[in-house]
Amino acid sequence: MVAPITKGRSFYLAFITWWLVWTIIHIWVLREYEISLVQSVADAFTSNFLLACFCLLVVNNMKYYLPRNERYWYILIISLVLSSLYLFLVRTILKFWFKEDDIYLNLLRQSFYIRYVTGFLMIGCMSMISLLWYTLLEQQENEQRKEEAEKISKDAELLKLRQQLQPHFLFNSLNSISALAGTQPEKARHMIQQLSDFLRGTLKKEEHQQVSLQEEIHHLQLYLDIEKVRFGHRLQTNLEIDEQAANMQIPVLLLQPVVENAIKFGLYDTTEEVLISIKADGSKSDMLEITIKNPYDPATTIATQGTGFGLASITRRLYLLYARQDLIRTSKTDKLFTTNIFIPQFNHETNHH
Amino acid sequence: MKLIIIDDEPLARSIVKEYLQAYPDIELVQECRDGFEGVKAIQQHQPDLVILDIQMPKINGFEMLELIENPPAVIFATAFEEFAIKAFEAHAIDYLLKPFSKERFIKAIDKWRSTEKQLQHSRTSELLDTISTTLQQQNRIVLKDNGKIKIIPTAQVQYFEAADDYVKIHTADGVFLKNKTMQFFEQKMDPLQFIRIHRSYMVNVHLISRIDPYEKEGHLAILSIGIRLPVSKSGYTRLKMALGI
Numbered sequence A: 001m002v003a004p005i006t007k008g009r010s011f012y013l014a015f016i017t018w019w020l021v022w023t024i025i026h027i028w029v030l031r032e033y034e035i036s037l038v039q040s041v042a043d044a045f046t047s048n049f050l051l052a053c054f055c056l057l058v059v060n061n062m063k064y065y066l067p068r069n070e071r072y073w074y075i076l077i078i079s080l081v082l083s084s085l086y087l088f089l090v091r092t093i094l095k096f097w098f099k100e101d102d103i104y105l106n107l108l109r110q111s112f113y114i115r116y117v118t119g120f121l122m123i124g125c126m127s128m129i130s131l132l133w134y135t136l137l138e139q140q141e142n143e144q145r146k147e148e149a150e151k152i153s154k155d156a157e158l159l160k161l162r163q164q165l166q167p168h169f170l171f172n173s174l175n176s177i178s179a180l181a182g183t184q185p186e187k188a189r190h191m192i193q194q195l196s197d198f199l200r201g202t203l204k205k206e207e208h209q210q211v212s213l214q215e216e217i218h219h220l221q222l223y224l225d226i227e228k229v230r231f232g233h234r235l236q237t238n239l240e241i242d243e244q245a246a247n248m249q250i251p252v253l254l255l256q257p258v259v260e261n262a263i264k265f266g267l268y269d270t271t272e273e274v275l276i277s278i279k280a281d282g283s284k285s286d287m288l289e290i291t292i293k294n295p296y297d298p299a300t301t302i303a304t305q306g307t308g309f310g311l312a313s314i315t316r317r318l319y320l321l322y323a324r325q326d327l328i329r330t331s332k333t334d335k336l337f338t339t340n341i342f343i344p345q346f347n348h349e350t351n352h353h
Numbered sequence B: 001m002k003l004i005i006i007d008d009e010p011l012a013r014s015i016v017k018e019y020l021q022a023y024p025d026i027e028l029v030q031e032c033r034d035g036f037e038g039v040k041a042i043q044q045h046q047p048d049l050v051i052l053d054i055q056m057p058k059i060n061g062f063e064m065l066e067l068i069e070n071p072p073a074v075i076f077a078t079a080f081e082e083f084a085i086k087a088f089e090a091h092a093i094d095y096l097l098k099p100f101s102k103e104r105f106i107k108a109i110d111k112w113r114s115t116e117k118q119l120q121h122s123r124t125s126e127l128l129d130t131i132s133t134t135l136q137q138q139n140r141i142v143l144k145d146n147g148k149i150k151i152i153p154t155a156q157v158q159y160f161e162a163a164d165d166y167v168k169i170h171t172a173d174g175v176f177l178k179n180k181t182m183q184f185f186e187q188k189m190d191p192l193q194f195i196r197i198h199r200s201y202m203v204n205v206h207l208i209s210r211i212d213p214y215e216k217e218g219h220l221a222i223l224s225i226g227i228r229l230p231v232s233k234s235g236y237t238r239l240k241m242a243l244g245i
Helices: A009-032 A037-064 A069-096 A100-111 A112-164 A166-183 A185-204 A213-234 A255-269 A302-305 A311-322 A347-353 B009-018 B033-043 B061-066 B082-091 B102-116 B115-132 B184-189 B233-243
Strands: A210-212 A235-241 A249-251 A274-281 A287-295 A330-333 A335-342 B002-006 B027-031 B049-052 B075-080 B094-097 B138-144 B147-153 B157-163 B168-173 B174-178 B193-199 B201-204 B206-212 B218-223 B228-231
Touching: A009 A037, A009 B049, A037 A069, A069 A100, A069 A112, A100 A112, A166 A185, A166 A213, A166 B009, A185 A213, A210 A213, A213 A235, A213 A249, A213 A255, A213 A274, A213 B174, A235 A255, A249 A311, A249 A335, A255 A274, A255 A287, A255 A311, A255 A335, A302 B002, A311 A330, A311 A335, A311 B138, A335 B102, B002 B009, B002 B033, B009 B027, B009 B102, B027 B033, B033 B049, B033 B061, B033 B147, B049 B061, B061 B075, B061 B115, B061 B138, B075 B082, B075 B102, B075 B115, B075 B228, B082 B115, B094 B102, B115 B184, B138 B174, B157 B184, B184 B193, B184 B201, B193 B233, B201 B228, B206 B228, B206 B233, B218 B233
Parallel strands: A235 A274, B002 B027, B002 B049, B049 B075, B075 B094
Antiparallel strands: A210 A249, A274 A287, A287 A335, A330 A335, B138 B147, B157 B168, B157 B201, B168 B174, B193 B201, B206 B218, B218 B228
């Protein structure tokens, strides 16, 4: 939430001072036209009070609705409409008060245009200031969110290396390699290669934020292959990536923790064979949909939910990147746990931006 | 000498097998892929030594040991069990951090052989007691029901009732027994969820619908499932604290 321009006492202090000064000038000008003091004061206060109210209205309105593309038209129209309304009210009130005084009414009539222009300028300036103010704040907020997103993804990489998958995954993989080295040295060498490629992939992806799904899947495949060596026939995977989806963009290292979570869930929540299926659907050009399914045991699953770090961090990351909470969904059917992830796609123009 | 390996990863089992070739007098009677097979195999073969992994499907290594009445000597083989290392150092016969070398394995076997039989068994029990208190609160209970292994999420427990050497665990699906003490569950359960209201009762606070005075000084807790449980004086104090009244 951006801080409103009206926040704090200093705004109101300046605002009231400004209008008082303006009111005094107003009185002085009217006195120059030899209008009585009572009439001058009444006129000045009524006019400026109304105008001040309208300005406040515009400022507060902008808090909730900030015009985008049509912003200059919006300011022009709102200034015209509000200043007309203001003039109408002032004239009605003042005419009613001093209906017997012809000199005053005459002056009121003559000053129509100058009053209109003053009102228009005041409201116009006020809306311009608040528009700039809120746009600036919004930009600052965007910048902040972007920075935070960058930081989180970096932290996620580090976390990834440190605690999340690494200790168990890494040590158990090394243990498998050690076992293979005795009996099947060729396989051991192959697994070392896979593990190295996987770790390198985790390390180097620091700078560029987005990769194609194809690249992400390639990285994921390395991980899955290593897990398959560890768990043997118990772990089966099924990948279905359609052609459009393969070329779509995805934040780097987003998918792997989700799949890791699915494998953990599947392998440690059941004793049978585990099929992890990953499907990517690119039929909608503005949204990549990835569906991950793993088996689970509905009777005991609440007991293992504590390990959901994977999903919580992904939800957070997606929010920071896209400012949306609805990009990850989970559902349970019978013995299948489904995770749906939606990645908004942008055209190249906005991508460069 | 009979030995059993319990590990869910085939290659982790095979490396132990390979190292065991140095010991012709140790017979590998069975390899198990999870705790369920492990419980059965241990009961059937009564092994002299078990090489046990911790992280396994459904029930972990500690939960499996809890299900065995007179647990055998155990050497743990694990990749990364930060929380358990201290307990291992204090109470386990030995533990192997994966990946481990043949020399390290031989050292562990030697250590086991030089430990007296009596001490081996008491060490395993000691370790289990320590683990159950140091381990972060459990959100499930693993027990044996008519020879079958049952996992009960703690949210489904209505109340615990002391019964001689056992504790009765009351759930919507029925009553289950586990040969542990009330203190064991008091330490293991979330203290915000389960309150010891009486020497013989510990109740799930989410189910309490009313507390009525009963006789002099005593109270009765009335559960939403229609059960009435006695509340002792000290139990009432604990209950008031937990409910913030």
